[in-house]
Amino acid sequence: MAESAPAATEQAVRAALAGVIDPELRRPVTELDMVPRVAVDGDRVTVGLELTIVGCPAATRIEADVRAAAASVPGVGAVDVEVGVMDRATRDALIARLRGGKPAMPFTADSLTRVIAVTSGKGGVGKSTITANLAVALAQQGLRVGLVDADVFGFSIPGLLGIPEARPTRVGEAIMPPRAHDVAVISIGMFVDARTAVSWRGPMLHRTVQQFLTDVYFGDLDVLVLDMPPGTGDVAISVGQLLPHAEVLVVTTPQRAAADVAERSAMVARQTGQTVIGVVENMAGLAQADGSVLELFGSGGGAETAARLEVPLLAQVPLSIALREGGDEGRPIVLEADDPAGAAIRALAQTVAARGRGLAGRSLPFSPR
Structure with a gap:
């Protein structure tokens, strides 16, 4: 005679629900106090x-995952999920706990998060394309990445990543x-219409960048x-003030004129205390069917910029039709x-x-004796 399945217990159900992850907060729903009973x-x-x-965009997915997890417990025959919304006090307590009492600016010099600013002296060198693909490539290595x-x-990151209609919660x-x-x-593109021209002065730009760094909850990164704007204007100065410990990648093309301008963005970064870690040469050449390379934008600009800045030339990214098509379609080329x-x-x-994180600007747990 077959043995009957063991009776389900609250403890067993909660253990199963601990495997349900909130897709936005990236934590188990039980840890987030989302399962009060x-x-x-x-x-x-x-x-x-x-x-x-109310109107949580992940509501359907979370409810389905909770139902499936509870149903997977031995002895459970039917599952009812009663969906509600946290009251304000519970929600505020949750956000405070997630922030962990951290300062308003979580990305300080003492933070374990590396900050990498991708900059260029002028527009049109493919800086945003390099930035979007670099972020995805870092995530492919298993790193927790924010962008x-x-x-x-000139916001373009949402389109390059295939989420032009996405909105934050x-x-x-x-x-x-x-x-x-x-x-x-x-991105500011998530708050305005894609065809809207943003024309703000310095204080508004500074406040926007500051809000992206302080009010957006990225979790542990x-x-x-x-993705920095080209040139050496207000945003570059604000980021230098807010993130003086950031590491900087300079994007240029092989063209000498572009390389000369790229050097200026690196000089501004260094003036604010940031560390220039290397140069990326984009549009480095177009491979031909016979194996030769057509250098549409000349050659040597990246190496020349790197030499002047006394940093390594970290990459030479060739011209690629697939790279351009991927950007238009919101499909990062690093996925190919x-x-x-x-x-x-x-x-x-x-x-x-x-490369790892340097110790510049970080306080060390030592005291003089």
């Missing part, structure tokens, strides 16, 4: 599920960024990547296995990740 009556289980806000589109006037005083290819992303440009950016990501 579990009731077991014979083989029927009732789960109280409280979402963080801030600080190019307020506000939970209390915190802003939850959308995710694309396992990268948490924030290994790397925060910033056989494209030379994607391979070059993946190698760049490996180099950047292997």
Whole structure:
């Protein structure tokens, strides 16, 4: 005679629910106080599920995952999920706990998060394309990556990552960024119409960048990547003030004129205390069918810039039709296995990740005796 299945218990159900991850907060729902009650009556289980806000974009997915997890417990025959919304006090307490009492600016010099600002002296060199693909390539290595589109006037990151219609979610005083290819992303393009021209002066630009760094909840990051605007204007100065410990990648093309201008953005970064870690030469050449390379934009600009700045030339990314098409379609080229440009950016990501975080600007746990 077959043995009957063991009776389900509240403890067993909660253990199963601990495997359900909130897709925005990236934590188990049980840890986020989203499951205030579990009731077991014979083989029927009732789960109280409280979402963080009304209209939570992940509500359907979370409810389905909770139902499936509870149903997977031996002895459970039916599952009822009663969906509600947290009251303000519970939500505020949750956000405060997630922030962990950290200062308003979480990305300080003492933070474990590396900050990498990708800059260029002029527009049109493919800086945003390199930034978007670098962020995705870093995430492919298993790193927790955030991406801030600080190019307020020329925002393009949402389109490059295939999320032009994405909008962040506000939970209390915190802003939850959308995710694309396992990268948490924030951009002014998520708050304005894509055809809107943003024409702000310095104070508004500074406040926007500051809000992206303080009010957006990225969670625990290994790397925060910033897509900087070209040139040496207000945003570059603000980022230098807010993130003086950031590491800077300079993007240029092989053209000597572009290389001369690229050097200026690096000089401004150094004036604010940031560390220039290397140069990336984009549009380095177009491979031909006979194996030759057509150098449409000349050659040597990246190496010349690197030599002047006394930093390494970290990558030479070739011209690629697939890279351009991927940008238009919101499909990062690093997801393609056989494209030379994607391979070059993946190698760049490996180099950047292997470099590690320096100690400059960080307080050490030592005291003089």
